[in-house]
Amino acid sequence: MEPILEITNLRKEYEGFTLKDITLTLQKGYIMGFIGPNGAGKSTTIKLVLNLINRDGGRIKVFGMDNIKYETQIKNRIGFVLDENFFYDEITVKEMKNIIASFYKRWDDKAFDKYMRKFELPYSKKIKELSKGMKMKFSLAAALSHNAELLILDEPTSGLDPVVRREFIDILSDVIQDENKAIFFSTHITSDLDKIADYVTFINNGEIVFSNAKDEILENYGLVKGSNELINDNNKGVFIGLREYGYGFEALVKDKRQARKVFGDKILIEKPTLEDIMVYYTRGN
Amino acid sequence: MLNLVMKDIIVQKKSIAFAVLYIFFFIVAFQSVGEMTFTCAITAFSYILVMGGFAYDDKNKADIMLNSLPLKRYNIVLAKYISLFVFMTLGTLVYFILELVLRSTGFSFIKTYPITIESFTGAIFAVSIMHSFCLPIIFKFGYTKAKVINFVIFFAFFFGVSQLINYIYAKRNVGFAGKAFAFFENKPDYLIALAIIAAAALLLLISYMISLRVYKKREF
Numbered sequence: 001m002e003p004i005l006e007i008t009n010l011r012k013e014y015e016g017f018t019l020k021d022i023t024l025t026l027q028k029g030y031i032m033g034f035i036g037p038n039g040a041g042k043s044t045t046i047k048l049v050l051n052l053i054n055r056d057g058g059r060i061k062v063f064g065m066d067n068i069k070y071e072t073q074i075k076n077r078i079g080f081v082l083d084e085n086f087f088y089d090e091i092t093v094k095e096m097k098n099i100i101a102s103f104y105k106r107w108d109d110k111a112f113d114k115y116m117r118k119f120e121l122p123y124s125k126k127i128k129e130l131s132k133g134m135k136m137k138f139s140l141a142a143a144l145s146h147n148a149e150l151l152i153l154d155e156p157t158s159g160l161d162p163v164v165r166r167e168f169i170d171i172l173s174d175v176i177q178d179e180n181k182a183i184f185f186s187t188h189i190t191s192d193l194d195k196i197a198d199y200v201t202f203i204n205n206g207e208i209v210f211s212n213a214k215d216e217i218l219e220n221y222g223l224v225k226g227s228n229e230l231i232n233d234n235n236k237g238v239f240i241g242l243r244e245y246g247y248g249f250e251a252l253v254k255d256k257r258q259a260r261k262v263f264g265d266k267i268l269i270e271k272p273t274l275e276d277i278m279v280y281y282t283r284g285n
Numbered sequence: 286m287l288n289l290v291m292k293d294i295i296v297q298k299k300s301i302a303f304a305v306l307y308i309f310f311f312i313v314a315f316q317s318v319g320e321m322t323f324t325c326a327i328t329a330f331s332y333i334l335v336m337g338g339f340a341y342d343d344k345n346k347a348d349i350m351l352n353s354l355p356l357k358r359y360n361i362v363l364a365k366y367i368s369l370f371v372f373m374t375l376g377t378l379v380y381f382i383l384e385l386v387l388r389s390t391g392f393s394f395i396k397t398y399p400i401t402i403e404s405f406t407g408a409i410f411a412v413s414i415m416h417s418f419c420l421p422i423i424f425k426f427g428y429t430k431a432k433v434i435n436f437v438i439f440f441a442f443f444f445g446v447s448q449l450i451n452y453i454y455a456k457r458n459v460g461f462a463g464k465a466f467a468f469f470e471n472k473p474d475y476l477i478a479l480a481i482i483a484a485a486a487l488l489l490l491i492s493y494m495i496s497l498r499v500y501k502k503r504e505f
Contacts, residue, residue, distance in 0.1 A: 075354060085350075087350065090341065103288060103356060105355070
């Protein structure tokens with residue numbers, strides 16, 4: 001089956017930051033979380049997919065088509081929610097909706113209306129009168145109302161309160177019930193992904209650290225705890241990141257079975273969260 | 286493409302009302318300009334609304350949203366050039382109606398000037414030439430950064446063009462200008478008007494191609 005999103009050796013060079021030939025694949029029917037600290041290259045990648053910036057190398061295929069050559073066809077089938085909203089403050093929700101709707105071939109006014117009611121959004125209010133959460137919901141409503149098969153979300157939950165964030169996540173899990181769709185979801189709030197992501201791609205400093213099934217990641221990685229005497233220069237290598245405290249150490253390992261072999265029963269191994277993994281990778285030793 | 290033009294109109298509802306008042310102000314206040322009142326009014330009207338469209342795009346960072354929608358960059362660039370003519374047509378209609386109303390209601394102390402073929406051709410030329418310079422700069426740098434440069438162009442245009450015309454007029458019997466004058470002297474008005482419109486169209490075409498080139502390279 002053809003991947004819905006296929007990024008190969010994608011490169012973008014800035015002064016002081018380079019997206020280093022990243023490769024990732026997303027299949028239909030799945031949600032991929034795209035995590036990494038601020039400045040890791042998440043937004044750069046998404047902007048490249050949307051052709052908002054020019055790439056320096058590599059290839060992006062969406063629905064099997066080159067994202068620049070078939071830009072309009074592809075974008076008709078993509079729904080996007082960006083980290084900020086770029087709507088016209090001066091006009092009403094309804095006017096903004098009409099503007100957006102006019103660009104999509106398969107706009108579905110009924111679907112939009114359904115989401116407007118579900119999100120309790122007022123048509124008559126001006127965009128500038130909406131709260132950040134409401135703008136985000138409006139953006140999501142628009143993204144979901146033109147039969148998009150791929151949703152691209154760039155940090156949609158940052159700055160939202162926990163209640164709205166939960167609502168947002170619930171809607172995404174509804175959307176993905178349709179197995180012809182896929183969601184590519186960048187965030188640095190990794191707890192958003194705990195419930196819904198099938199795959200997690202972790203980017204750090206412009207490089208993909210891993211791109212795997214979430215369950216597999218959480219199954220293999222381990223958060224190791226033990227006393228400081230256990231650590232020496234020979235076995236330090238198994239750790240991705242290590243923190244030493246007065247009472248003992250805590251470290252992240254990629255393969256908890258290997259860690260068990262090295263340290264035996266003297267250590268405690270816990271299941272890490274995605275956040276643990278991200279933090280330890282980013283901070284290193 | 287027309288939906289992008291519509292977007293500029295919807296976003297600027299209030300500015301359009303203001304710009305209509307502006308035309309009224311021009312008709313009433315610029316009594317000494319004579320027949321060229323229409324040319325001046327339309328140039329200003331179009332400029333206000335085209336720049337206004339850019340200003341709203343820039344303030345709301347709408348380029349990011351627009352370029353994420355199913356649009357090609359050339360759609361966005363071409364729409365701005367089309368909006369020029371839409372606003373010009375709108376302005377012409379408004380002028381036509383206002384002038385007619387003022388004339389027929391008999392406010393004898395206000396002298397009004399109906400649209401003539403000269404003033405209309407002049408308007409097309411003035412609008413085209415001014416925006417041909419301004420638009421590529423905005424597409425290259427964005428509205429805010431381009432504002433200063435365009436401000437200079439706007440005034441250079443208003444003062445410069447009259448100087449240029451005087452200069453050319455003074456040299457009407459010599460060199461290239463002389464030949465051109467001789468060529469057009471005995472030609473009918475409509476032919477001259479066509480030549481001017483053709484020149485304006487060519488200028489706009491070149492300007493569009495430059496705008497497209499620079500806008501394609503822009504990153505958001």
